[in-house]
Amino acid sequence: MTTSVSAPRLIIVLGILVSAVFLQGSSQLSWFGIRPNISLSILTALAFMFSDFFVYAALVFITAAFVGPAPGFSFEELIFVLVLCALFFVRDRLSIRPLFAAVLLVVCGTFIFYLVVDPGFIAADFIAVLIEMFYNTLITLIFYMVFKRIFSHGKTSLTAF
Amino acid sequence: MSQRKFFIILGILFFMTAGLFFGERVQIVVGRTGQKIGSMLASPLLIVTSVSRSQSLRETADTLTVENEALKGEIKALQKTSLLARGPQIRETRVFSSYPFNHRNLLMIDRGVDEGFKTGWGVAVERSLLLGKIIEVFPHTSRVQTIFDADMTLPVKIGAQKIDALLVGGRIPQLTLIEKDASIFPGDEVYSSGSNFPYGLRVGEVLELLPESGSAFQEASLKIPYDAGNLDTVFVFIL
Incomplete structure (x- = not known):
C-alpha cells in the first residue's frame, strides 16, 4: 500500500534531516572522539518508508549538498549519495524483518562508505569504524521507529505531492 | 514531465548549484547556525554527561589551579628563549x-x-597549544588539519632534553621515531619544532610509552590537554 507525501510529513522529514546535518558538522555529538554519521543513519531508516525512489533520492541529494565539509561537493558526498541509493534497491531483496534489514544496511553502508572513501582508515582504526557502526545502528533503530509512526499508513510515494 | 522526474532533477540541481556556487556562504550560515542548533539539540545529552562528570571535574579543577600557576612561570621562562x-x-x-x-x-x-589567510599557517588553542595547520583556503573560510587527523605529521621535541620525535596524527596522536636509548617519561612536555609553527609551541605531554614492536625506535602516545570537540575559537599564527 502506498500513500502520498503530505506537506506536513515532508516538512517533518526535511526538518529532521536539516537538524541531522547541523549536528553532524557541529562536533557536539562526539562520544570517545567518534561522531555518528547521523544523516546516513536517518536516510537508511527513511529508505524503508518510501516506495518511490525519486523522492528518496531527492532527499539524499539535498542532504548531501549540506553535509559536505567544504564549499563545492566532494568525493565523500558522491559516495554518500551512491551508498544510500544502493541501499534503497538492496532493501527489498532482504528477506528479513525490515527493522533487522535497516540495522544490517546501516552497518554495511558505514563499512562500504569508508571502504571506498578511505580504506586505510578501516585498517588503521578499525575500532573507530566499529564504534561508529554501533552509534549509527542505534540512531537508525530510533528513527526507524519514529518514521514508522509518521508514515504509519504504508510506504510513501509522491503521487499526490 | 512527471512530478517525480521534476522532483529528482530539482534535487540534483540543488545538490550541484548549492555546492558549486553558494557552497561557502551556505556553509558559513549553516555552520554558524548549526553550531547553535547543534548545541541546543545536544544539550539534554550534555546535561546528563555533565552530571556524571561533575565530581571528577571538581577534583581536576583543584589540580589544574596549581598547574596553572606553575605554567605561568614556565611561560615566562619560555618567552625568553622562544619565538613567543x-x-x-x-x-x-x-x-x-x-x-x-x-x-x-x-x-x-x-x-x-x-x-x-594562507595555507601552512599554524593554528593553536588558547594561543599556546598547537592544534594544526591551514591546508586549504577559500575566499572567506579555511580548512584546518588538526593533530587528530591521520594524515598529519609534525616534527616535535620531548622534555627538557629536547629529544627529537615525529608526531603522527590520529584519534590518539602518537610520538614516533624516538631514539631507542632516549629517556622519556609520562608527563614530559612535547612541543613543536616544525618550521610552520613558532618554535617551542606546546603540543601536549607524553601519556605512556607504547610496547616495543621490534622497531629500532621507541613510540609513545600523546596526552592532549583539551577537548577537540568543543572548540569555538582558535588562534592562527601569521607567518
Missing part, C-alpha cells in the same frame, strides 16, 4: 564547522583568502 618572546602575530578566528566523517579530523574556520 617576539610575539608572532596571532589572529583569533571562529570554528564554525568540523569534518562530518570520522576518517578525517578537519575544522573549518571563518577566515580565508580575503582576510589574508
